[in-house]
Amino acid sequence: MAGFCRKLLTRQQEALPLQPVVLERAQHGISRRQISENALKVLYRLNKAGFDAYLVGGGVRDLLLGRLPKDFDVSTNATPDQIKQLFSNCRLVGRRFRLAHVLFGRDVIEVATFRGHHHQVNTNKNVSSQSSEGMLLRDNVYGTIEEDAERRDFTVNALYYNIADFSVVGFANGIKDLEARRLELIGDPETRYREDPVRMIRAVRFSAKLGLTISPRTEAPIHSLAPLLADIPAARLFEETLKLFLAGHGLETYRQLQQYGLFAPLFPEAAEVMGAGKNRYGRFIELALTNTDERIAQDMRVTPAFLYAALLWGPVETRTQAFMNEGGLNHYDAFMLATDDVLGRQVKTVAIPRRFSSVVRDIWQLQDRLTKRSGKRPHRLLEHPKFRAGYDFLLLRAELDPRLKELAEWWTDFQVANPVERQQPARGAQEAPAHAANESEPRKPRKRPRRRPRRKKDA
Template sequence: MVNFCKKLLPRQQEALPLQPVVLTRDQHGISRKQISENALKVLYRLHKSGFEAYLVGGGVRDLLLGRQPKDFDIATSATPDQVKQLFSNCRLVGRRFRLAHILFGRDVIEVATFRGHHHEVNTNKNLSDQSSEGMLLRDNVYGTIEEDAERRDFTVNALYYNIADFSVVGFANGLADLEARRLVLIGDPETRYREDPVRMIRAVRFAAKLGLTISPETEAPITTLAPLLRDIPPARLFEETLKLLLAGQGLATYRLLQHYDLFAPLFPEAAEVMGQGSDYYNQFIELALANTDQRLAEGLRVTPAFLYAALLWGPVETRTQQFMHEGGLNFYDASRLANDEVLSRQVKSVAIPRRFSTVVRDIWQLQDRLTKRSGKRPLRLLEHPKFRAGYDFLLLRAKLDPELEELAQWWTDFQEANPVERQPQSRRAPNPRARARDDDAPKSRRRPRRRPRKKKEA
């Protein structure tokens, strides 16, 4: 990032928290060529219609850091209804925060009206509402750009690119904090976390993703307030965990979640198992996250189901053993019961959709099926739609469990063998779960087929 803060920002401007700092067109490196064509269309139409229009937040932040933004969000003085009148391809979404989505095929440009101070409005529950814990349940109060900046979470997100003159406007020392790679929450941290506890895991995500250091005052209340995440709807936390762990910095993010006691409210079953003294499952999760980060860096496909299977593997194995020893169940029944129980408890914290939980079950169940290698079973398993995910899961387990190395290597060799070699290989394969067979025992003979009787001639 260009070292613009020290050169361009007078010290008297930095001293006032919400005083805007403006970088003119020639004082920053953002070009309209870096902004998506659809986002520019929305900005131009809002501006030509007499409304203020800014590219805002993460898009501006990432462009200043020399990164390509994933999304382009827009803030405007137009209300959601006014935005809808301007765009026929617009739909209004959200109850907690009323937003306008401008649809260009699969590309969605999110447009938000400047937010104001909810405490300065009357008690109309359709505009603003808070829970007894201070969490915002509804926040559709509109205001000015200065009020909108104050309502944003972190100073590095209080950045606006003005389409009117192509300047960048920063509030709350956001430009200076971005230059210093410092993450600072706007306002009183405890109050802001109580308003929206998800801000705590957003702090961790930004720190890991952008290489920022969380300021002491911003991190101080996190450990104490971490249990507030249990009040967040599980469906919302599912979306947040995807952003946390599937953005390419999953391992670093996971370690920060553990450091600030934020992992347990998200994955209580896994946290309970890891709290029993053994570090095995923690190592396994770190291994899975490192593997996922590497695949993302190489541009390879990843599925959230694989990661959730790894995160919950500890509870599944633990509960399976408990059902076998305490309930007297066989392995098959115990493992199926453990799968159901762990997933049913997990969805109360993070709602894993069925399209992913089904794959999670397949990966777990394949771990037992992969041990059975006799006869035609290996050939049939290769045709299983989730075989590759189950095999990759086995490879991760084998890195921590020497007893699984032979099994993992056998499946690797079996896949690499040509079809002719696979037949005798599968016949020779041992079945570790099969009972020992006595080779001297007499083999049962097949009963000969009885010939039909001839009908007697009359």
């Protein structure tokens, strides 16, 4: 195994040389004023204690691109235990790779020790293991900054801002690739994807988010290795899909996922429906993602539940019809059965938490309830806590289905004519009776009737 790793290391070094390029303070535009105060506190304390301390990865990349980073990560030669000794507000997390989280209220600065190569001799605190497919299971191997750069995924992430002299150090032509807007994987692409298949969807995410072109060598193995995503825990893929679709570039991300064959491993139910020639569901997903991107651009609230409801609407409709045709069920029973079936299958690949899946169900069930407009039903529906999400979903459906336009317009007009202030009651609170809603005076508590003493039976 050690000989194989040394050969692999040679292949990686031949693929992309890792010689560092240093930009002195006057050669780049990064200012400490652009870095969060808490990240600077961590960097300065590590440096003062005699350790190397660098801002690393996406934070440096985004600052060089003139973008505002969402997170600031730190890399150092201090071990997790040494970091914990320096910061009382630190906790150690992670099993695959040990990390230190330095907590400043809700702000978390992630601090990672420089990673080393797997062929190094392992100790109790320096352990690495891989699966038979080459996937890294544990990765607690520490090394130097050069080794750490080699272990990073893309060249544009192998960038380090040195707090000691305010220089930027770039490895593997990362600075040139950033200038050329090129996304290049460090090392042998097939090996790196096998180590962590999530790197394939990260490539798509960075390409869509930053406007980078994936290099031919980086994209070449993706189609054949896409099925490896089935080995990734469903909970991790849920977090990754949020980054894919809720970063303001969901439509372009979706199109690239389809282009590289990565959408089907994530959403097999939806891919199967669209593969059956029902492309209207693909158009519906694109419409939903366009709407989501626009809301994010306008700083409006978005929820993962609405997105998952759109992604899985095709399978629910198709499965409902199948249950009606094959099992002779009525629409309601077939629909409820299809809802359970689709969500039950989906959570095996992307684990949707119950707090979102329950809202997905509400949005779907409202589609049928919105067709019932007689009597007091419309007024009651306006009070439904998820009415707005269900109504917005109906509007999207109506853009592709002319038969729903009249229904969507009716609900739009009805809301204008009957404005209400919808507030979801506090969890656990009981809803007030309808007849008490218009009373200006609080109701007096009802007196409990006096209980008559029980008569004793004669002995």
